[in-house]
Amino acid sequence: MVTIGILGSRGKSAVAEIIEKELIKVGKGVYIIGTKEDSVKEFMKLFTDQIDYVIIEISREDILGKHLDKIKFDILIITTLKKENEELLQSIQSLIKSIKENGYIIFDSDSIQQINFTCDKVYPITYGLNGKTTVTASSIQEVDGLYFSYCLQRGIYTLTNSIVQSFEKPVKVIGNYDDVYYYLAAFTCLLVIGELRI
Numbered sequence: 110m111v112t113i114g115i116l117g118s119r120g121k122s123a124v125a126e127i128i129e130k131e132l133i134k135v136g137k138g139v140y141i142i143g144t145k146e147d148s149v150k151e152f153m154k155l156f157t158d159q160i161d162y163v164i165i166e167i168s169r170e171d172i173l174g175k176h177l178d179k180i181k182f183d184i185l186i187i188t189t190l191k192k193e194n195e196e197l198l199q200s201i202q203s204l205i206k207s208i209k210e211n212g213y214i215i216f217d218s219d220s221i222q223q224i225n226f227t228c229d230k231v232y233p234i235t236y237g238l239n240g241k242t243t244v245t246a247s248s249i250q251e252v253d254g255l256y257f258s259y260c261l262q263r264g265i266y267t268l269t270n271s272i273v274q275s276f277e278k279p280v281k282v283i284g285n286y287d288d289v290y291y292y293l294a295a296f297t298c299l300l301v302i303g304e305l306r307i
Contacts, residue, residue: 110160111268111302112180116167116201117188117217120291124186125164127295135304137161162302172200181209183268184301186294187216202226213268215297217290218242234265234301236293244297246289248279255284259296259307267303280307 113128115121122143129139138159143166171177173196185208187201205214210230219237236244243265246257260277267273282292299305 111162111183113162113164113184113186113298114167114177114180114182114204115164115186115188115294116172116204117186117220118191120188120294121166123288123291124188124294124298125166127291128162128164128298131295131299131306132162132304135306137304139164142166167204169197172197172204175200175203177204178207181207182212183209184213184215184298186298187214187220188294189217189290190220205231213301215294215301217294219290232266234297236290236297238289244293246293247277249286249289251286255282255286255288255292256280257289257292259293261300265301267301269303271303273300278307 115124125141125143129141132139138161140160140162141164165177165180167177185205205226205228208214208231211232213232213234214228215234215236217237218235218241219239234244235242238245243262245260245262247260249257256279258277258279261273261275264272264274284292296305296307
């Protein structure tokens with residue numbers, strides 16, 4: 110079972126929902142621990158369904174209260190961070206240290222607040238709309254939906270140690286311009302776990 114954590118000032122639920130929708134399309138069992146789900150219904154999935162992926166939406170209370178210290182994440186996604194206090198940033202660093210060896214941290218490099226973090230034995234993957242990111246979007250248009258080209262700008266290894274070479278793929282999704290970041294985060298996670306079907 111792959112454990113994916115998502116944290117940030119906004120976008121956690123949107124990213125989780127995109128990942129869940131795409132995994133369900135390919136027949137995978139997904140369990141979300143978050144703020145929007147019916148907790149009883151979701152909790153029962155652990156006992157009745159074959160679960161391949163657990164997605165945890167991480168709140169600031171979870172981070173500051175160290176509620177997730179015993180969880181080893183395969184992938185940690187950091188969406189946009191607003192200006193956060195030093196205590197929260199230090200707690201995020203502790204959370205990063207809880208990523209499994211050879212796990213992944215996927216983060217928004219265009220975020221309002223940049224964080225310096227140590228990620229020994231963890232693969233960092235950046236996403237955003239600047240030219241220095243690992244993953245970016247180009248040719249963004251909002252006409253009867255959201256169109257953009259998903260661009261992997263350099264090769265990466267997946268969780269199963271397969272290499273994915275750089276590529277560019279046009280996609281059409283539901284949403285608006287601001288949702289591009291959520292799709293970049295979600296699609297990159299799906300790419301890392303070998304389940305991206307765009």
